[in-house]
Amino acid sequence: MTMQDKLLQFRQYLNRAGLKATRQRELIARAFFATTTHVSAEGLYRRVGGRHPRIGLVTVYRTLKLLKDAGLAHERQFGDGRALFEHASSERHHDHIICTECGKITEFASVEIEALQEQVVRRLGFHIQYHKLELYGLCRDCSAAGRGPGTHAIGVG
Amino acid sequence: MTMQDKLLQFRQYLNRAGLKATRQRELIARAFFATTTHVSAEGLYRRVGGRHPRIGLVTVYRTLKLLKDAGLAHERQFGDGRALFEHASSERHHDHIICTECGKITEFASVEIEALQEQVVRRLGFHIQYHKLELYGLCRDCSAAGRGPGTHAIGVG
DNA sequence: TTGGGTGCAAACCCTTTGCACGGTG
DNA sequence: CACCGTGCAAAGGGTTTGCACCCAA
Numbered sequence A, B: 001m002t003m004q005d006k007l008l009q010f011r012q013y014l015n016r017a018g019l020k021a022t023r024q025r026e027l028i029a030r031a032f033f034a035t036t037t038h039v040s041a042e043g044l045y046r047r048v049g050g051r052h053p054r055i056g057l058v059t060v061y062r063t064l065k066l067l068k069d070a071g072l073a074h075e076r077q078f079g080d081g082r083a084l085f086e087h088a089s090s091e092r093h094h095d096h097i098i099c100t101e102c103g104k105i106t107e108f109a110s111v112e113i114e115a116l117q118e119q120v121v122r123r124l125g126f127h128i129q130y131h132k133l134e135l136y137g138l139c140r141d142c143s144a145a146g147r148g149p150g151t152h153a154i155g156v157g
Numbered sequence C: 001t002t003g004g005g006t007g008c009a010a011a012c013c014c015t016t017t018g019c020a021c022g023g024t025g
Numbered sequence D: 001c002a003c004c005g006t007g008c009a010a011a012g013g014g015t016t017t018g019c020a021c022c023c024a025a
Helices: A004-014 A023-034 A041-051 A059-068 A109-120 A140-146 B003-016 B023-034 B040-053 B057-069 B111-122 B140-144
Strands: A073-077 A085-089 A096-101 A104-110 A129-140 B073-077 B082-086 B093-099 B105-109 B127-138
Touching: A004 A023, A004 A059, A023 A041, A023 A085, A041 A059, A041 A085, A059 A073, A059 A085, A104 A109, A109 A129, A109 B111, A109 B127, A129 B111, B003 B023, B003 B057, B023 B040, B023 B057, B023 B082, B040 B057, B040 B082, B057 B073, B057 B082, B111 B127
Parallel strands: A096 A129, B093 B127
Antiparallel strands: A073 A085, A096 A104, A129 B127, B073 B082, B093 B105
C-alpha cells in the first residue's frame, strides 16, 4: 500500500464520517505515513512542526485518534508512559522485541507461539481475544558491540 | 513464605540500607503483603487509609518503591496508565491473562512458550533478557454468563 | 541528637478538554 | 453560511519532588 493509497483511504474515511479534510490533517497524515518505525505523538509533532510551525501538538493527538478510527494506525503502550503509533493498514498482527540498549523496536510474528498461548489458557477456562507480547533484550548490533549485561553475566538473575 | 517472613525481610532490607523502620512503612508493607491480587498505589492507599487516615498516598508510593528495591514487589504496567503491584518473593516468573469483562487478572506460566520465544527471536539476532506477555479475553465466569463479544459475533472483525 | 521520613502542596509528564477564532464543504 | 477544526491554555490522571516539621536509631 503506497502513501497515496493510505492518504486516499484517510480522506475517504473523513468524508464518510462527515469530517473535513483540512491542511493540518493532510500534513500530519503524510508525516505519519512517511515514518518507518514507531512514533510518539510528540515525535510526530516535531516532524511536522519542523516544516509547519503553525500545527499544534493537540491537533497531532486528535489526528492520530482519527487515524486509529480509520483503521490506519495502531496505538501501542510499551510501559514507559507514552503511546507509540505504527501503521496498521499493510500489516498483519505481530509482536515486538525491544532492544534494552539502543531502544530499537523490531517486529515479529509466530503462529506457533499464538497457538500455544491459546492452548495454555484454554485449560484456565479463558478464551483469548487479543494479546500483547513484548520481548526485551539485546539486538544483534548491541550484542556484537559488547554492550549490555550479556558481556559480564553468565546467568542473569 | 509467611507474612512475618516477608515483614522480616523488609525490615532487614531497610536496616542494611541504613533506612528506618517507621510505623507507616510497617503498616503499608502489612497491607501490601495482605493482598492476594494486584494492587495499585491508590488501592493500597485506600486499604491502609481506611484504618489509618494519617498515612499519605505519597508515602505509599515511596514505600512501594522500597518494596521493589527490597525485591519483595514487582511493578506491572497493563497499559491503562497506572501501575499494579504484586508480591515478588514467593513466585517464579509468570505472565498474565486479563478478563476484558470483569478485569480479573490470572497468572500462568509456560516454559514451552518461553522456549519458543527464544527460538523465534534468535533468528533475528536478539538475545532475550526478559519478556512481558499479556493475554486478554473472557474468563470462565464471564464466558458462561454470556457476557462480552463472544455472544453475538461469529467472526470478530 | 541527627539524619532520614512524613505529609501537604505543587510540579511533572502525557493526554484530553473548553473556548473563541478560523476555514472547509 | 453552518459547522467542524484549530490553537492556546487549562484541566486531568497518575506519579514524583520541595519543603518544613517529625521521629526512629
